[in-house]
Amino acid sequence: MIDTNALQKYSLFGGVLPDQIERIKPLFGYARYDAGDRPVREGDPNDKIYFIVIGKVEVSKQGIAIAELEEGETFGEMELIDIMPSIATITALEPLEVVTISNRALYEISKLDCKTFAMLVMNLARDLSRRLRRMDELACRL
Amino acid sequence: MIDTNALQKYSLFGGVLPDQIERIKPLFGYARYDAGDRPVREGDPNDKIYFIVIGKVEVSKQGIAIAELEEGETFGEMELIDIMPSIATITALEPLEVVTISNRALYEISKLDCKTFAMLVMNLARDLSRRLRRMDELACRL
Numbered sequence: 001m002i003d004t005n006a007l008q009k010y011s012l013f014g015g016v017l018p019d020q021i022e023r024i025k026p027l028f029g030y031a032r033y034d035a036g037d038r039p040v041r042e043g044d045p046n047d048k049i050y051f052i053v054i055g056k057v058e059v060s061k062q063g064i065a066i067a068e069l070e071e072g073e074t075f076g077e078m079e080l081i082d083i084m085p086s087i088a089t090i091t092a093l094e095p096l097e098v099v100t101i102s103n104r105a106l107y108e109i110s111k112l113d114c115k116t117f118a119m120l121v122m123n124l125a126r127d128l129s130r131r132l133r134r135m136d137e138l139a140c141r142l
Numbered sequence: 143m144i145d146t147n148a149l150q151k152y153s154l155f156g157g158v159l160p161d162q163i164e165r166i167k168p169l170f171g172y173a174r175y176d177a178g179d180r181p182v183r184e185g186d187p188n189d190k191i192y193f194i195v196i197g198k199v200e201v202s203k204q205g206i207a208i209a210e211l212e213e214g215e216t217f218g219e220m221e222l223i224d225i226m227p228s229i230a231t232i233t234a235l236e237p238l239e240v241v242t243i244s245n246r247a248l249y250e251i252s253k254l255d256c257k258t259f260a261m262l263v264m265n266l267a268r269d270l271s272r273r274l275r276r277m278d279e280l281a282c283r284l
Contacts (some may be wrong), residue, residue: 077271078271078274078275081264081267081268081271082268082271082272082275084275087275087278110260114256114257114260115256117260118252118256118259118260118263121260121263121264121267122223122263124267125223125263125266125267125270126223126224128267128270128271128274129219129220129223129224129270130224131274132220132270132273132274132277133220133224133226133229135274135277135278136229136277
């Protein structure tokens, strides 16, 4: 169901070897949504990162569309590590298939394989840092 | 020179035990600056996180002061993991003492003690996530 090779293209799995992914894969989740479904709602609790395997979603805040994400992209990175309310609503624009990793699964990974866990979290931190730099540039232009 | 108990109050060392800190401490750096010195300049390469042990600094961007940081706070979190140019200039407002961890040292920690490394990077990711949420709120108010 969950294709290891397909997961390797996501930045979160950068540097993680296929057999490392195989080992932790049983901890991943998988879900399907119809167009119009909202896997994540702004302000609601969330504890998962979502990898878009098939489909496209709209990211909105306070009812205003701010971005679209598609196959190969992720959402929920922040909630995965801080388990705070979602900062945006995610709406499926077409039939959607996602692989998920919950905060609980991440904790299980840390016990199962420290190296893989450390790599995932390092990749996550790099992603967040990239987003901070972008936000920072944006804020300076305003 | 570097006080283990003092380091425990920084969010980066949250959950890291004193003996874990002792073990990796030889990899840390230490530096002193005079008032007016600039340990970090916007746009220059940096690969270190700085822990303010004594003193106070001004954070500025494009010549405009945007924040002050003091004992117990850090700067350079983003450069530690992505080794990109500094996003701000840091000026010592009074005599300054800092403990530093470089990207190279972080790599050595990952080889020496995977659990401590994973904990540091997780704490770092949480810090970045907190900052993203703050920036996000700020951007929405503009």
